[in-house]
Amino acid sequence: MEGEIMRRRGFILNSFVLILLIPLLLLLATYEDVSSQILQAQSERVQLERSFRGIAYFDVDFERSLEISGKRAIIATIDYVSVMGRFVTSKPANETIRDLILYGNSSALSGYPNLGKIMQNQSIKRWLALTRQELRQQGFELSPDDDTIINSMELVVAPLDSFRVVIKARIPNITITDFSGKIVYTGSIPKTTDYIYAIIGLQNLEDPLFSAMTGGRYYRSIKACSYPYPELIEKPLKVLEGNGSSSETRVIGLFSREVNPDRIYFGDSYPGNGAYAYVILNGSLTETINPIIVNTTVNEISISPTKMFEEGDRGVLVFGNVSGGVSGWCALNYGYRTNVTITNSGSTTLTNFQVPIELDLSSNKISLPQTPKIVIYDENCNPINFWVEEWTFSSQGANENINALIWVNVTIPANSEKVLSIYFDENADENRGNASKVFEFYDDFEAWEEWQEYG
Incomplete structure (x- = not known):
């Protein structure tokens, strides 16, 4: 009886243990399944975070690369002008900077x-x-190849304002x-x-325009004005006009009242040789x-x-039509017009x-030609055919006068006007023009070359 009770008790205990083990096994299986799912989710999350960081890294680094390469490209272009003493001429400056950004x-x-x-x-x-x-070190591959990406890239370099350049870029498609x-x-x-936009500041960089115009002799940094124009009391530039002669389109230097080979002399009359350039009220080219500018005016007033100007002012003498001789000046060997x-x-x-x-000239400052020593051009420096019928010179004290009648041959559209410039100089050769090129028929009856004798 006692043995039977022990067997039953053991069976009950074993059954109880078994009942306890079944939930534990189920819990363990569930835990392993959940753990597996958690590990898989964590792996996918890590992969997703790596992918996100990779793409975000690509965006940010592309912008930084544009800033670094853009800054270096602009500095290189500026330094080229400064060192070589000439502008970039074979292609526009923005395209040159673009090439440097893309290829170096x-x-x-x-x-x-x-x-x-x-x-x-x-x-x-x-x-x-x-x-x-x-990207490859992080487990990613980039396509297409580098050359294809660069060839398809949209990249524009343009001025944003006076002191900043903007670089606008986009890569259309990558995988x-x-x-x-x-x-x-x-x-x-x-x-x-x-x-993506990268903005490059130009302040404190060297001004390439200044270096190129001076052939690399002078330099200056790009800086904003302390006071914005037009809030200044007067314009920051003082402009004089006049008749000029130079073999260069621009001459830059410091003004001086003393004759100095490194300075631009300014005054009322020609002081003699020895100055770098001249700006004078009265004189001859x-x-x-x-380089020289004479007969200076402001709004056509002498x-x-x-x-x-003042001693030490920095100035720029600008000459146009240099191939023809001078700034709007069609006759280099003539000092006045x-x-x-x-x-x-x-x-x-x-x-x-x-x-x-009908020409009436009078002056007490310059010597007028006693005989017609003239040439005539239109606004575009095209020579005009002329003939001087009369030329009368007279003087009274310091005053010299000319009264002349000059015929010209011109073509003028209806309801319009034409401006002609009569150039003259006492030191030039006498020139009365050619009447045969002015009139349809002309003869002074001093010769019979154009006539035929009948009878």
Whole structure:
């Protein structure tokens, strides 16, 4: 009886243990399944975070690369102008900077010795190669290849304002996959906006315009004015006009009242040889082969440069039409000119029309030619056929006078006018023109070359 009770008790105990073990086994199986799911979710989350960091890294690093390569490209272009003493001419400056940003070099800067030193291989092409390597280390592959990405890239360089350049860029389409071949991203860079913008400041960089215009002799930094124009009391620039002669389009230097080979002399009359350039109230363009501006005016009113400039002022002498000789000056060997306006108020065009000009000149400052020593040009420096019928010179004290009748042959459209410049100089050769080129028929009856004898 006692043994039977023990067997039952053991059975009850075993059954109880078994009942307890079944939930534990189920719980263990459930735990392993949940743990597996948690590990898989964590793995997917890590993969997702890596993918997100990879794409975000791509966006941010692309912008930083644009800033670094853009800054170096602008500095290299500025340094090229400063070192070589000439502008970038084979292609526009913004396209040259774009080439430098993309490839680290440009054909427009050929012969420039400092390019490698400044760029230091900091270009988008180099950045793409490094980015591809970095993504591969993180378990990703980038496609297409670097050349295809660069050729399809949208990149524009343009001035934002006077002191900043903006670089606008976009990569239209890339694909990033993991090593299993799963696509983790496909689309453009940047992924959240249309374009990435990098803004490069120019302040405190060297002014390339100044270096190029001075042939590399002078330099200055780009800085904003302390006071904004037009809030200044007066304009920051003082401008004089006059007749000029120079072999260069621009001459830059410091003004001085003393004759100095490194300074631009300014005064009322020609002081003699020895100055770098001259700006004078009265004088002749033939007095020197150096750059010179004479007969200075403001709003067509004669004024001395001494009333406008001060010792040590920096100035720029600007000459136009250098190939023809001077700034709007069509006759290099003539020191003076006077302008006349011929008006056609009719409704028909006057073609090869003979027009008389009554010329009255008077001066007590310059020597007027006693005989006609003139040439005539139109506004575009086209020579005008003329003939001097009368030329009378007279003087009274310091005053000299000319009264002349000059015929010109011109074409003037209906209801318009034409401005002619009569150039004269006492030291020029006498020139009465050619009447045969002014009139349809002309003969002074001093010779019979054009006549035929009958009878």
